[in-house]
Amino acid sequence: xxxxxxxxxxxxxxxxxxxxxxxxxxxxxxxxxxxxxxxxxxxxxxxxxxxxxxxxxxxxxxxxxxxxxxxxxxxxxxxxxxxxxxxxxxxxxxxxxxxxxxxxxxxxxxxxxxxxxxxxxxxxxxxxxxxxxxxxxxxxxxxxxxxxxxxxxxxxxxxxxxxxxxxxxxxxxxxxxxxxxxxxxxxxxxxxxxxxxxxxxxxxxxxxxxxxxxxxxxxxxxxxxxxxxxxxxxxxxxxxxxxxxxxxxxxxxxxxxxxxxxxxxxxxxxxxxxxxxxxxxxxxxxxxxxxxxxxxxxxxxxxxxxxxxxxxxxxxxxxxxxxxxxxxxxxxxxxxxxxxxxxxxxxxxxxxxxxxxxxxxxxxxxxxxxxxxxxxxxxxxxxxxxxxxxxxxxxxxxxxxxxxxxxxxxxxxxxxxx
Amino acid sequence: xxxxxxxxxxxxxxxxxxxxxxxxxxxxxxxxxxxxxxxxxxxxxxxxxxxxxxxxxxxxxxxxxxxxxxxxxxxxxxxxxxxxxxxxxxxxxxxxxxxxxxxxxxxxxxxxxxxxxxxxxxxxxxxxxxxxxxxxxxxxxxxxxxxxxxxxxxxxxxxxxxxxxxxxxxxxxxxxxxxxxxxxxxxxxxxxxxxxxxxxxxxxxxxxxxxxxxxxxxxxxxxxxxxxxxxxxxxxxxxxxxxxxxxxxxxxxxxxxxxxxxxxxxxxxxxxxxxxxxxxxxxxxxxxxxxxxxxxxxxxxxxxxxxxxxxxxxxxxxxxxxxxxxxxxxxxxxxxxxx
Numbered sequence: 001x002x003x004x005x006x007x008x009x010x011x012x013x014x015x016x017x018x019x020x021x022x023x024x025x026x027x028x029x030x031x032x033x034x035x036x037x038x039x040x041x042x043x044x045x046x047x048x049x050x051x052x053x054x055x056x057x058x059x060x061x062x063x064x065x066x067x068x069x070x071x072x073x074x075x076x077x078x079x080x081x082x083x084x085x086x087x088x089x090x091x092x093x094x095x096x097x098x099x100x101x102x103x104x105x106x107x108x109x110x111x112x113x114x115x116x117x118x119x120x121x122x123x124x125x126x127x128x129x130x131x132x133x134x135x136x137x138x139x140x141x142x143x144x145x146x147x148x149x150x151x152x153x154x155x156x157x158x159x160x161x162x163x164x165x166x167x168x169x170x171x172x173x174x175x176x177x178x179x180x181x182x183x184x185x186x187x188x189x190x191x192x193x194x195x196x197x198x199x200x201x202x203x204x205x206x207x208x209x210x211x212x213x214x215x216x217x218x219x220x221x222x223x224x225x226x227x228x229x230x231x232x233x234x235x236x237x238x239x240x241x242x243x244x245x246x247x248x249x250x251x252x253x254x255x256x257x258x259x260x261x262x263x264x265x266x267x268x269x270x271x272x273x274x275x276x277x278x279x280x281x282x283x284x285x286x287x288x289x290x291x292x293x294x295x296x297x298x299x300x301x302x303x304x305x306x307x308x309x310x311x312x313x314x315x316x317x318x319x320x321x322x323x324x325x326x327x328x329x330x331x332x333x334x335x336x337x338x339x340x341x342x343x344x345x346x347x348x349x350x351x352x353x354x355x356x357x358x359x360x361x362x363x364x365x366x367x368x369x370x371x372x373x374x375x376x377x378x379x380x381x382x383x384x385x386x387x388x389x390x391x392x393x394x395x396x397x398x399x400x401x402x403x404x405x406x407x408x409x410x411x412x413x414x415x416x417x418x
Numbered sequence: 419x420x421x422x423x424x425x426x427x428x429x430x431x432x433x434x435x436x437x438x439x440x441x442x443x444x445x446x447x448x449x450x451x452x453x454x455x456x457x458x459x460x461x462x463x464x465x466x467x468x469x470x471x472x473x474x475x476x477x478x479x480x481x482x483x484x485x486x487x488x489x490x491x492x493x494x495x496x497x498x499x500x501x502x503x504x505x506x507x508x509x510x511x512x513x514x515x516x517x518x519x520x521x522x523x524x525x526x527x528x529x530x531x532x533x534x535x536x537x538x539x540x541x542x543x544x545x546x547x548x549x550x551x552x553x554x555x556x557x558x559x560x561x562x563x564x565x566x567x568x569x570x571x572x573x574x575x576x577x578x579x580x581x582x583x584x585x586x587x588x589x590x591x592x593x594x595x596x597x598x599x600x601x602x603x604x605x606x607x608x609x610x611x612x613x614x615x616x617x618x619x620x621x622x623x624x625x626x627x628x629x630x631x632x633x634x635x636x637x638x639x640x641x642x643x644x645x646x647x648x649x650x651x652x653x654x655x656x657x658x659x660x661x662x663x664x665x666x667x668x669x670x671x672x673x674x675x676x677x678x679x680x681x682x683x684x685x686x687x688x689x690x691x692x693x694x695x696x697x698x699x700x701x702x703x704x705x706x707x708x709x710x711x712x713x714x715x716x717x718x719x720x721x722x723x724x725x726x727x728x729x730x731x732x733x734x735x736x737x738x739x740x741x742x743x744x745x746x747x748x749x750x751x752x753x754x755x756x757x
Contacts, residue, residue, distance in 0.1 A: 068578075079581075152604045159550075181588075181606055181607075272561070273560065273562075274561050362593055365592050375502060376569060380525075382526075382529060382531075
């Protein structure tokens with residue numbers, strides 16, 4: 001009987017770090033990591049040291065000092081005595097405003113163009129191709145500047161509206177003024193408003209708006225209940241009860257009652273002094289940036305949508321047609337829901353691109369976070385490093401929030417595998 | 419322990435990097451070219467001509483310094499900067515000096531760590547409006563839309579002025595003078611505000627300058643001057659005294675035409691002799707050649723010549739000397755003695 005002896009216990013030798021394939025890759029990775037960290041450390045240290053030598057120790061104390069400059073478009077209360085921090089916040093809200101408006105418009109236009117590009121109508125399909133190729137092959141900055149130039153040079157200035165023989169006049173029953181300084185539209189006013197509520201002393205939210213949103217939300221909820229009930233009835237009896245009048249009613253009627261209670265009326269813009277006053281002023285800088293960003297990004301989204309639709313096998317369309325579903329319904333009920341799985345991941349990066357491209361706003365003088373924090377504040381305080389780092393951090397946070405929201409949506413619509 | 423040693427070494431490396439940046443004069447001499455920051459184009463002050471050569475009132479300061487340091491007024495690399503990029507360019511060492519209608523303020527001196535070496539133009543912020551608007555005073559501008567170059571002291575002055583007078587306005591921030599001009603002419607803003615000299619310069623480029631008025635109010639003091647960064651006083655002295663040489667030359671009657679003759683041999687006036695290097699060793703004290711001031715003056719003439727050639731009454735810009743006359747003529751220009 002032979003006894004099996006244990007193999008001699010291998011003692012670990014230092015040379016094995018290089019010659020033993022089990023450890024070699026770890027060794028190299030560790031060395032690379034250390035070298036990388038050293039490089040980063042050196043960069044940070046060198047920067048900090050040079051700043052200290054220049055007498056500019058990094059500090060964020062300047063954010064609490066009065067900004068001293070005015071901002072034209074402000075969604076929250078702000079004046080030149082407010083702090084740089086608040087100015088940055090005003091800029092951030094402006095960035096978010098144009099990003100949200102842009103993403104919505106770009107999606108709507110992009111989906112329509114993407115679907116139309118696959119249209120059987122030769123002319124429509126070709127026109128959409130021209131649109132896509134024109135917009136996505138020219139830098140977005142050019143589109144922004146072009147949009148602004150058209151708005152400034154093409155539209156009448158407020159002084160053209162003045163006098164007996166005015167060259168320009170207001171449109172839509174004298175309620176909307178389209179000028180080269182922006183579009184003035186009527187604003188909603190409340191004779192018996194509920195006032196504002198202050199949120200943490202930072203900014204104020206109109207209680208009227210909250211009341212309207214609550215009533216609207218309630219209406220939508222009830223309307224949804226009615227729809228579910230109709231679904232149940234349809235499943236049970238095969239006949240769908242007529243509900244559209246009820247569903248519109250529960251949304252519209254409470255809203256109208258609330259508006260009457262609040263004393264709702266419209267404030268029209270009118271020419272006074274140099275400019276129009278009253279009404280909501282949509283500045284040309286916002287319109288130009290919004291239009292250019294949306295149309296530019298929509299061209300990319302159109303391609304993504306087209307790719308998504310083409311990824312769905314033709315059998316799906318044919319099967320749906322065989323069941324007697326109408327073409328428009330095939331698109332909205334069969335093809336698009338499946339295409340969404342392909343569309344959404346690249347769509348996320350288009351939203352991120354649009355948001356980041358909005359930092360080109362300074363080209364048209366739109367005061368976004370780049371214009372306030374990384375523009376005027378940087379210039380007046382001379383804190384390049386701090387403001388730019390802060391700005392990068394803000395853009396990073398916005399982008400991460402957008403992508404996590406979109407990823408959540410993606411996980412909801414993606415194919416559930418069992 | 420090991421970490422401390424590494425960071426210690428890094429600190430030393432960082433310090434050496436800081437020290438290397440200090441001797442601007444040596445850098446300029448080694449490079450054979452002066453990097454001078456100017457505007458992206460403001461007629462009369464710094465603007466490339468049809469052949470791409472930079473010319474103007476601020477450009478002349480750059481050329482004078484290049485003449486004093488390198489003996490060649492053309493050894494200048496002009497770096498166009500916007501109101502936003504100028505300070506970063508100077509602080510980072512991309513340019514050796516900045517001559518770009520920059521207002522001397524306390525915070526730029528103390529907080530941004532720059533040294534203003536003097537004033538080459540005493541200015542103030544004004545407003546320009548189209549004549550058809552019928553405005554005769556800045557006090558009537560309540561509710562106006564104002565075009566303004568962003569990243570300058572003008573937007574702070576503007577905010578202060580309107581707040582002080584309890585008026586409202588709508589600022590339209592714009593990156594460069596050219597864009598501001600376009601928006602103003604299209605009527606996207608009612609008035610354009612910047613330094614009065616800049617307004618005159620901009621108006622001169624309009625198709626019909628007479629259709630626009632510059633309002634009488636000057637709402638701020640804007641002493642414009644060349645600047646260098648903190649930390650190299652020797653270099654600051656060179657730029658300061660190059661500018662003073664131009665100013666003193668006008669006072670003493672030294673022009674680009676007669677400077678060579680006057681420098682050929684010592685004359686009657688001891689101060690002129692010291693300045694032109696025929697007596698004493700002022701050049702050596704600055705670390706420059708004895709004929710540094712001769713080279714600075716022959717680059718474009720004395721202050722008065724530079725003024726008349728670029729922005730004076732005979733030019734389209736048509737600025738009067740006003741505050742920028744010699745102190746002997748009732749102005750503010752006053753060079754310290756060359757001694």
